[in-house]
Amino acid sequence: MNVGWIEPGPGHYMNHENRMRYLYTLMIVGAATFIARLLLPHFAAANLVMLYILAVVIAAIKFGKGPAIMASIMSVCIFDFFCIPPYLTFAVSDSQYLLTFGVMLTTALVISNLTATAHDQAELATRKEHQTSLLYSFSRELAEGRDFAALANIASKHIAELVETPVAVFIAQPGEVLEQPTGSLKSVSIPLKSSIASDTPLGFVFIAEGLAHCDSERLSTLEAFTTQLATACERIRLSAENEQARVQVKSEQLRSSLLSSISHDLRTPLATITGAASGIMEAGAEVNLEECKELAAEIFNESRRLNRLVGNLLDMTRVESGALEIKREPQPVDEIIGAVISYFEEQLESRLVETDIPDDLPMISGDAVLLQQLMINLLENVFKYTPPDSPLLLKASQTESEPEFITIEVSDRGPGIPEELHTQIFQKFVRATNKSSASGAGLGLAICQGIVEAHGGKLGVKAREGGGATFWFTLPIDKSNIDQSNIEVSDMQEKQPTEISATKA
Amino acid sequence: MSKSKVSVLVIEDEAPIRRFLKMTLTSQGYDFSEAISGQEGMLKVASEKPDIVILDLGLPDMDGLEVTKQLREWTPIPIIVLSARGQEKDKVEALDAGADDYLTKPFGVAELMARARVALRRTMTNSNGETQSTFKFGDVEVDFIKRQVSRKGEELHLTPIEYKLLSTLIKYAGRVVTHNHLLREAWGAEYSGETHYLRVYMAQLRRKLEKNPAQPKYLITEPGVGYRLKVD
Numbered sequence: 059m060n061v062g063w064i065e066p067g068p069g070h071y072m073n074h075e076n077r078m079r080y081l082y083t084l085m086i087v088g089a090a091t092f093i094a095r096l097l098l099p100h101f102a103a104a105n106l107v108m109l110y111i112l113a114v115v116i117a118a119i120k121f122g123k124g125p126a127i128m129a130s131i132m133s134v135c136i137f138d139f140f141c142i143p144p145y146l147t148f149a150v151s152d153s154q155y156l157l158t159f160g161v162m163l164t165t166a167l168v169i170s171n172l173t174a175t176a177h178d179q180a181e182l183a184t185r186k187e188h189q190t191s192l193l194y195s196f197s198r199e200l201a202e203g204r205d206f207a208a209l210a211n212i213a214s215k216h217i218a219e220l221v222e223t224p225v226a227v228f229i230a231q232p233g234e235v236l237e238q239p240t241g242s243l244k245s246v247s248i249p250l251k252s253s254i255a256s257d258t259p260l261g262f263v264f265i266a267e268g269l270a271h272c273d274s275e276r277l278s279t280l281e282a283f284t285t286q287l288a289t290a291c292e293r294i295r296l297s298a299e300n301e302q303a304r305v306q307v308k309s310e311q312l313r314s315s316l317l318s319s320i321s322h323d324l325r326t327p328l329a330t331i332t333g334a335a336s337g338i339m340e341a342g343a344e345v346n347l348e349e350c351k352e353l354a355a356e357i358f359n360e361s362r363r364l365n366r367l368v369g370n371l372l373d374m375t376r377v378e379s380g381a382l383e384i385k386r387e388p389q390p391v392d393e394i395i396g397a398v399i400s401y402f403e404e405q406l407e408s409r410l411v412e413t414d415i416p417d418d419l420p421m422i423s424g425d426a427v428l429l430q431q432l433m434i435n436l437l438e439n440v441f442k443y444t445p446p447d448s449p450l451l452l453k454a455s456q457t458e459s460e461p462e463f464i465t466i467e468v469s470d471r472g473p474g475i476p477e478e479l480h481t482q483i484f485q486k487f488v489r490a491t492n493k494s495s496a497s498g499a500g501l502g503l504a505i506c507q508g509i510v511e512a513h514g515g516k517l518g519v520k521a522r523e524g525g526g527a528t529f530w531f532t533l534p535i536d537k538s539n540i541d542q543s544n545i546e547v548s549d550m551q552e553k554q555p556t557e558i559s560a561t562k563a
Numbered sequence: 564m565s566k567s568k569v570s571v572l573v574i575e576d577e578a579p580i581r582r583f584l585k586m587t588l589t590s591q592g593y594d595f596s597e598a599i600s601g602q603e604g605m606l607k608v609a610s611e612k613p614d615i616v617i618l619d620l621g622l623p624d625m626d627g628l629e630v631t632k633q634l635r636e637w638t639p640i641p642i643i644v645l646s647a648r649g650q651e652k653d654k655v656e657a658l659d660a661g662a663d664d665y666l667t668k669p670f671g672v673a674e675l676m677a678r679a680r681v682a683l684r685r686t687m688t689n690s691n692g693e694t695q696s697t698f699k700f701g702d703v704e705v706d707f708i709k710r711q712v713s714r715k716g717e718e719l720h721l722t723p724i725e726y727k728l729l730s731t732l733i734k735y736a737g738r739v740v741t742h743n744h745l746l747r748e749a750w751g752a753e754y755s756g757e758t759h760y761l762r763v764y765m766a767q768l769r770r771k772l773e774k775n776p777a778q779p780k781y782l783i784t785e786p787g788v789g790y791r792l793k794v795d
Contacts, residue, residue, distance in 0.1 A: 413775065
């Protein structure tokens with residue numbers, strides 16, 4: 059459930075404003091009287107009526123019908139009281155003034171009515187415009203809301219401004235059923251109804267103080283707000299469902315591509331193993347030992363392949379779940395490269411292997427086991443895709459542009475990798491060729507990427523000059539700053555061992 | 564050892580692996596016996612006095628590491644531990660506890676036999692009481708009496724630490740020696756854990772002894788575990 063709760067800022071209340079309007083009207087009439095009294099010695103009383111008419115018009119324009127009517131009646135009375143002899147009484151000496159009063163009152167009332175109506179209409183138009191703009195800014199902000207929590211916040215803010223009392227907005231997550239919130243007797247909770255036939259409301263707008271103080275226009279705006287909000291909730295729901303569906307389709311695709319490639323890669327060696335093993339089991343009396351050995355060798359090789367595949371799957375799981383633990387230690391680059399060369403001694407026998415590692419290269423900081431896995435995967439790739447007698451170059455260097463990193467390159471003279479695949483091949487299940495002769499789930503390079511990134515380095519591939527591919531990656535140099543000369547000095551000062559245990563072994 | 568045949572005790576809970584070891588070891592001329600738990604294994608070591616123990620690190624009743632420790636309290640019998648891939652920490656612990664070498668599952672017979680031969684050589688030379696005054700690998704020759712190391716007949720200058728590292732690796736030739744073990748031997752116990760010293764010196768040693776230090780033939784790195792002097 060997502061809740062937005064807003065207390066409105068200090069608002070101006072209707073009653074207060076109403077009182078002020080009548081008060082101001084009184085003041086206008088008072089002002090008219092003051093001027094009339096000043097002018098009385100110089101003007102005929104009948105002409106001063108116009109001042110009062112003016113006051114009524116002003117009251118009508120400024121404050122609407124009620125104050126205007128009050129102004130009309132008061133004007134007549136005050137005019138009589140102050141401007142008609144005998145002064146300061148309501149008595150009238152000349153009966154012709156009764157006609158003046160009658161016309162004055164009628165005119166004032168008609169004017170106040172007309173002006174007030176015009177004023178009311180103008181005000182109504184302004185209010186309508188205001189509400190429209192409220193609705194517009196509300197819907198615009200709603201459209202920007204990306205999740206339910208954002209919607210709840212936006213809605214509670216706007217609705218609280220509208221109804222001028224605290225508002226809470228509750229929005230249900232998909233599948234969640236909300237209880238209708240209850241408060242005191244006057245509290246109101248408005249359900250957000252879904253337009254797509256759903257019995258359960260999408261949420262509630264809860265107004266603790268109720269809506270008794272709101273006029274019909276506000277109520278209709280509120281209704282428009284809640285409709286907008288319901289639509290927005292639905293939009294988010296639908297887009298979430300869409301996104302979920304999209305992700306599902308995507309992961310479904312991945313899964314099926316994984317399944318097809320894994321099942322192929324698992325089945326091929328299993329088929330060979332089963333076949334070879336049953337061949338040995340069923341061997342008749344005149345069994346040929348050489349043939350049996352060949353079958354056994356096949357079982358052996360295919361099992362190794364299976365083992366590597368399972369290992370890769372496990373590594374991938376570790377990379378993806380973020381469970382890759384790095385045990386950083388200073389590592390000499392020639393040790394990393396040397397270790398993988400001795401690991402693949404047999405496979406490398408047929409190849410010319412060149413190494414290019416400067417003597418003064420600083421050590422890198424990394425996990426020996428993971429880095430070996432990285433090198434193994436890169437070299438296995440080379441074995442898979444290049445002829446068994448093609449040369450191999452392993453090179454390490456420190457570039458001036460990135461002095462904090464060592465770049466290690468594995469270059470082959472194979473078919474190379476099409477440029478459009480240079481970034482793709484590091485993704486899971488992507489392979490440069492679909493040759494069935496080359497087995498693999500397309501996980502090796504993805505694991506390499508995981509390992510290099512976990513070390514804070516970069517990994518890539520480029521075309522090699524003169525043909526072939528160069529896989530390169532960078533590793534941070536070790537900062538622990540072991541001063542080799544210092545160790546050497548202390549070493550030299552060390553006293554010579556008097557006994558050599560090797561001879562006593 | 565008075566027995567004519569070399570006897571092997573396999574402590575392993577998985578029947579298929581025991582069966583394949585029994586088949587191959589018997590066919591290679593070894594006496595074979597087996598135990599399916601750590602307790603049973605330790606009893607059999609005491610009663611049958613085998614020449615070598617092959618010990619799975621993942622036993623149902625107790626940790627293989629614990630078995631190694633308890634055996635080492637009273638017997639120098641060669642122990643080769645079997646572990647799954649990615650358990651470098653377990654391997655190092657077992658080696659530091661006194662195991663002679665390790666094999667990562669799955670492994671082939673050839674690897675197992677090579678490791679077993681090397682491990683057995685240790686006790687055999689001990690019992691024969693022979694001491695060698697020189698040691699050769701590739702074109703390197705070490706004369707322990709003169710404390711001289713030469714390559715292709717040319718004398719090499721090794722610092723005392725380098726010499727100590729080399730003689731330790733020779734002492735355990737063919738077997739993996741953990742980082743901590745080498746540090747202890749060359750620098751002293753207080754240096755254990757300071758593997759960066761070791762790496763610097765091993766790199767120097769390689770440059771002096773190997774034809775191409777980036778493609779070592781003898782001073783082999785076992786990532787995450789230690790070093791091994793490879794002998795034929």
